[in-house]
Structure formats: structure tokens, C-alpha cells
Amino acid sequence: MxxxxxxxxxxxxxxxxxxxxxxxxxxxxxxxxxxxxxxxxxxxxxxxxxxxxxxYNVLSLVPRGRNLVRVCMGTACHVRQAPLILETVKRELDIEPGDTTVDGEFTFQSVGCVGACAIGPVVEVNDIHHGHMNVNKMKKLLDKLEQSAKDEGQS
Ligand code: FES
The missing domain is CATH 1.10.10 (Arc Repressor Mutant, subunit A)
Incomplete structure (x- = not known):
């Protein structure tokens, strides 16, 4: 194999x-x-x-969703509203950190410092850092990912 x-x-x-x-x-x-x-x-x-x-965080014993959303909860991000972003992702995806949505589109993780403190709060989506994150930007990013999943489903 x-x-x-x-x-x-x-x-x-x-x-x-x-x-x-x-x-x-x-x-x-x-x-x-x-x-x-x-x-x-x-x-x-x-x-x-x-x-x-x-x-290693990049390795997983369970299947992951097509999109891996990792919210940094390291100290620098935590003091810059990362908990609000974490709550937003929980609410929008309706899952807890560590879980995958039933449609297999998203896996959501709460992680320690991802090494980009200067642009915190940071959310990593499929290994790409999204800095200076806030609740509105997070919602838009998730909407965009959901829309592209729908578009791919139709093509
Ligand atoms: S604490 Fe979030 S990138 Fe360092």
C-alpha cells in the first residue's frame, strides 16, 4: 500500500x-x-x-476535513481577541475545536503559537496565515471557503 x-x-x-x-x-x-x-x-x-x-500537529490519526482551520490561541493572539475568533468559528461551523463538520468540509483546531505573532491574532487555513483577524474577517473567510466548496460541488 x-x-x-x-x-x-x-x-x-x-x-x-x-x-x-x-x-x-x-x-x-x-x-x-x-x-x-x-x-x-x-x-x-x-x-x-x-x-x-x-x-506533530501536521499529522492526524483521524480523517480531516478538506479545509483545516486553526485558530492560534498563543499568548500574543489571546490578548488580541483570539477567544472571540475561536467562538466565531465554533458558532459558524457548529463544531468544537478538534472536530470535523459532518459534510467533511472543515476541521477546526485551537492551537498554540504558529510563529506569526507580529500579525496576530492569526488564523491558519490550509497552512496559510491570515493575520490581523477579527470576527467580521473570520466570518467572510469561512463564507468564502463554504462558497468555493459549493462551487466545486456544482462543477
Ligand atoms: S501567539 Fe499567535 S502567532 Fe504567536
Missing amino acids: LERIFSRYPVDRTSLVMILQDVQTEFGYLPTDALKEVSARLQIPAAQVYSVATF
Whole structure:
């Protein structure tokens, strides 16, 4: 199942993170069978593979929505109204942080500092930083993402 990914790297423990990233990209998450296969192939104990898989925010053990919305709740963003933005996303998507909408369009996360404090409060959508965020901008951004999902659904 993962031969194409294994062929890109030396098959040893130094490749673990890169292989997991590629599995994440290929499947949108890290399926259990894939983790077992990585463990067997790299000869790394499964517990260690799971430990790495749960350490990095970019990796996920559960399927994610097509859009990953991450609201920064680090200190610099927190003092600049990030909690209001978090509440807006919760209300607009009708889900809690860590959840995915039933239509599979959005996964919503509350995260620590994403390294862009100067433009806080920051929301990261599909790895792109959106700075100086406020409630209105957040609503518009979610509306735009929902609209593009509808447009793609019609084409
Ligand atoms: S605290 Fe939000 S980017 Fe640093």
C-alpha cells in the first residue's frame, strides 16, 4: 500500500517523519494499517511510530476535513481577541475545536503559537496565515471557503 512512498526515502528510522508526512498527504490522515506497515517496514516499534504520529500537529490519526482551520490561541493572539475568533468559528461551523463538520468540509483546531505573532491574532487555513483577524474577517473567510466548496460541488 505504501511502496511508492517507501521508494522515495532510505528505508530506515531516519525517514520516519518524512514517510508519515507523505502518508498524511496521500490519505489526509494516518490510517492504522499504514502506521502498522511503516512500523514493520522501518523496523520501529509501533508505540514509537504512534508517539511520533501524535507529536506533530501536521499529522492526524483521524480523517480531516478538506479545509483545516486553526485558530492560534498563543499568548500574543489571546490578548488580541483570539477567544472571540475561536467562538466565531465554533458558532459558524457548529463544531468544537478538534472536530470535523459532518459534510467533511472543515476541521477546526485551537492551537498554540504558529510563529506569526507580529500579525496576530492569526488564523491558519490550509497552512496559510491570515493575520490581523477579527470576527467580521473570520466570518467572510469561512463564507468564502463554504462558497468555493459549493462551487466545486456544482462543477
Ligand atoms: S501567539 Fe499567535 S502567532 Fe504567536
